Amino acid sequence: MLPTSLRKPRLYFTLALALVYILGIGLRLYDITDEPLGYYPLRQLQGAIVARGIYYTMLPSADPVQRDRAVGLWHTIAVHEPLIQQYTVALTYLVVGHEIPWVASIYNLVFWLVSAAALYALAKRMAAALLKEREPAAAEILASISALLALAYFLLLPFGVLASRSFQPDPGMTMWILLFSYAIYRWSEEPNWKWALLAGVFAGLAVLIKAVAFCTVFIGLAAIALYNLGPRRVKEIPAALLRMVKNPQLWAILFLMVAPTALFYWFNRGRAGDYFSAYMLSLGHMLLSPSHYLVWFRLVASLLKLPALLIALAGVLVSRGRNLALSLGLWIGYFVYGLAFPYQMDTHSYYHLELVALVPLSMVPAFALALERLRKAPRVWQTALALAGVCVAIYFTWQSFLPIYRDDFRDQPAYWQKVANELPNDGKTIAITQEFGFRLLYYGWRKLDLWPNVDQIELRDLRGKSREFEEYFAKQVKGKRYFLITDFNEFDNQPVLKQYLYDNYPIIQQRDGYILFDLGPKT
Numbered sequence: 262m263l264p265t266s267l268r269k270p271r272l273y274f275t276l277a278l279a280l281v282y283i284l285g286i287g288l289r290l291y292d293i294t295d296e297p298l299g300y301y302p303l304r305q306l307q308g309a310i311v312a313r314g315i316y317y318t319m320l321p322s323a324d325p326v327q328r329d330r331a332v333g334l335w336h337t338i339a340v341h342e343p344l345i346q347q348y349t350v351a352l353t354y355l356v357v358g359h360e361i362p363w364v365a366s367i368y369n370l371v372f373w374l375v376s377a378a379a380l381y382a383l384a385k386r387m388a389a390a391l392l393k394e395r396e397p398a399a400a401e402i403l404a405s406i407s408a409l410l411a412l413a414y415f416l417l418l419p420f421g422v423l424a425s426r427s428f429q430p431d432p433g434m435t436m437w438i439l440l441f442s443y444a445i446y447r448w449s450e451e452p453n454w455k456w457a458l459l460a461g462v463f464a465g466l467a468v469l470i471k472a473v474a475f476c477t478v479f480i481g482l483a484a485i486a487l488y489n490l491g492p493r494r495v496k497e498i499p500a501a502l503l504r505m506v507k508n509p510q511l512w513a514i515l516f517l518m519v520a521p522t523a524l525f526y527w528f529n530r531g532r533a534g535d536y537f538s539a540y541m542l543s544l545g546h547m548l549l550s551p552s553h554y555l556v557w558f559r560l561v562a563s564l565l566k567l568p569a570l571l572i573a574l575a576g577v578l579v580s581r582g583r584n585l586a587l588s589l590g591l592w593i594g595y596f597v598y599g600l601a602f603p604y605q606m607d608t609h610s611y612y613h614l615e616l617v618a619l620v621p622l623s624m625v626p627a628f629a630l631a632l633e634r635l636r637k638a639p640r641v642w643q644t645a646l647a648l649a650g651v652c653v654a655i656y657f658t659w660q661s662f663l664p665i666y667r668d669d670f671r672d673q674p675a676y677w678q679k680v681a682n683e684l685p686n687d688g689k690t691i692a693i694t695q696e697f698g699f700r701l702l703y704y705g706w707r708k709l710d711l712w713p714n715v716d717q718i719e720l721r722d723l724r725g726k727s728r729e730f731e732e733y734f735a736k737q738v739k740g741k742r743y744f745l746i747t748d749f750n751e752f753d754n755q756p757v758l759k760q761y762l763y764d765n766y767p768i769i770q771q772r773d774g775y776i777l778f779d780l781g782p783k784t
Contacts, residue, residue: 270402278409281654285377285416288661289370289426294363296670298700300423301611306699308347308428309362311335313703315344315351316360334702342471343525346430365428372436373416373425379439380415380618383446384408387584387622388629395633403636407628411621413654420564420610421617422661430470431614437467439618441478442587448510449485449583457510461517469521473602477594477615478518484590486511488583547603556607557599564610565620573623580626588623595619608716674704680747680775681705688742688781693755695748709745712737715754730757743769744778 297305314335317328346365353364388404415421425432441463448456464482467474490505505511547553562570577588595615599606606612635643677700684690684707692709694701701707738744744762746752752759762778770777 274402274405274409278412281409281413281416282374282377284654284658285422286370286374288417288422288658288665289366289373291662292665293366293426294361295668296673297362297365297428298670298673299665299668300427301429303696303699304611305362305428306696306703307338307340308350308365308430310699310703311338311340311344312347312350312354312362312365313360315347316354319351319355330706334706334708337702337708342430343469345470346428346433350428362428366426369425369427369429369432372432373421376432376436376439376618377412377416379436379443380621381408381412383439383443384411384622384625386446387587387625390582390584391580391626391629392633399633399636403629403632406632407625410628410650411625413650414569414621414624414657415617417654417657417661418565418569418617419657419661419664421614423664424611424614424617426665427611429611431611434467434471434474435615435618437463437470438474438477438615441467442481442591442618442622445482445485445514446583446587448514449489449586452489452510454510454513457514458517461514464514464518465521468518469525472522472526473598473612474615475518475522476598476601477591480594480597481587481590482511482514482518484586484593485583488586545603547607548600553603553607557603560607560610561613561616564613565616569620569624572627573620576623576625576627579630580623584626588619591619592623673700676774677701677704680772681707683770683772684745684777685743689740690743690745690777691738691741691780692745693748693751694745701747710741712744712758714748714751718755730761734758734761738780742779742781744780745775746778747775 297309299305314331317323317331320328323331346368349368350362350365354360357364385404385408388407389400392400392403441460444456444460444463448460460482464474464478467478486505486508490508490511577585577592580588599612602612635646681701682705690709691712692698692701693712693714694709697714698709698711701709744766766778766780768776769779
């Protein structure tokens with residue numbers, strides 16, 4: 262039975278916790294049946310195309326011609342990860358009897374809620390560990406409030422809301438990283454086989470879903486292991502290393518972390534090697550450019566919000582013990598992974614999704630110490646800061662809701678089917694079109710060759726493969742009869758190409774939303 266003096270705060274806390282969960286769920290369910298074109302449509306359409314191909318292979322009643330088309334279009338997609346999410350979605354299609362690509366968002370909502378529960382539990386333990394020695398009487402309630410603040414950030418941050426609604430495997434990866442973080446923290450507190458095996462399984466699933474998670478979980482494990490088994494003085498280092506080498510639980514975690522993904526990539530060495538060569542080896546020189554780190558930081562600050570990053574930094578600085586070990590391990594893992602993929606860190610926002618978990622965990626110690634001070638402050642300061650927190654939550658909620666409310670993509674299937682039906686079939690077509698042609702491919706069932714966009718041209722230049730325009734144009738359009746333009750923003754961003762087409766080739770079709778040039782011989 263709670264003392265009377267704590268019943269009201271506990272009630273207010275429970276209501277606040279429920280409200281945060283309701284807002285987080287509502288933001289992810291609102292307008293969920295819209296087409297998968299909101300956040301990073303390129304990756305969402307890729308997932309939908311692959312899931313459709315898998316679905317048609319399993320559908321007994323499928324028309325053979327349609328099945329061959331669906332499977333053929335699936336196999337035009339370069340996929341470098343296990344198709345766990347796509348197979349799950351395709352099986353759901355099979356159960357319900359038709360395609361519903363938004364079911365991927367339902368699965369990701371479940372993953373995000375599990376992630377939220379793991380984050381809350383871990384944040385509460387981290388705050389309690391810090392407060393028990395300093396404020397034992399109020400440690401539980403202050404730790405709960407600290408965890409609630411971290412949870413509110415995790416569930417309401419606009420970047421997290423949009424990314425966790427999308428048809429991508431990254432929300433699932435984030436869930437397994439958080440479950441691993443909780444399990445490895447508990448293993449640090451109680452080094453037994455239960456937590457060791459759970460930590461290994463969770464880490465293995467995170468890495469299997471996306472291999473980029475390896476750096477985060479491996480260095481996080483190393484940091485916790487060093488804290489638990491490591492030396493306190495230099496002369497203790499040899500004995501500590503020997504204890505680590507002899508620890509069977511540590512080896513079990515490492516085996517479970519690596520084995521599933523190692524098996525997958527052993528049988529898919531070509532794809533993995535191509536990706537490694539294209540994005541890691543050829544772009545490593547970006548690490549020597551100071552501007553790369555500035556772009557990286559600006560993107561992270563825009564996604565995660567600069568004040569939150571500063572609070573997270575303060576939280577790491579005031580952390581002690583296993584809290585510090587876990588935070589440093591996860592942050593170092595993130596930076597090492599970022600060094601391995603410099604181009605993506607500058608251009609792909611979802612490559613930073615794990616920070617939506619790491620930042621609030623890092624903020625927890627700062628929250629806990631601030632609440633300890635605030636508890637002794639005058640009531641007016643407590644009320645003012647509580648209102649400030651509510652205002653931040655309202656702002657995050659509005660910023661998350663606005664793009665979901667504003668964007669409506671329900672007209673896209675009919676439009677792209679119309680474009681596909683109007684394209685001539687007497688020759689090949691090259692195109693500047695949205696999402697690398699995936700809208701036309703998914704909705705119109707039409708695969709076209711693509712003219713590189715500005716980002717790809719810049720990427721080609723970064724790899725040292727620039728050429729004179731006319732030579733490059735001739736090579737790209739060789740064997741093509743038509744040039745389709747549907748993405749006019751991209752077309753305007755390539756003025757040399759635009760002028761060259763208008764000066765040298767006739768327009769044979771100009772409809773609402775597209776232009777078709779004839780590349781055939783002039784008569």
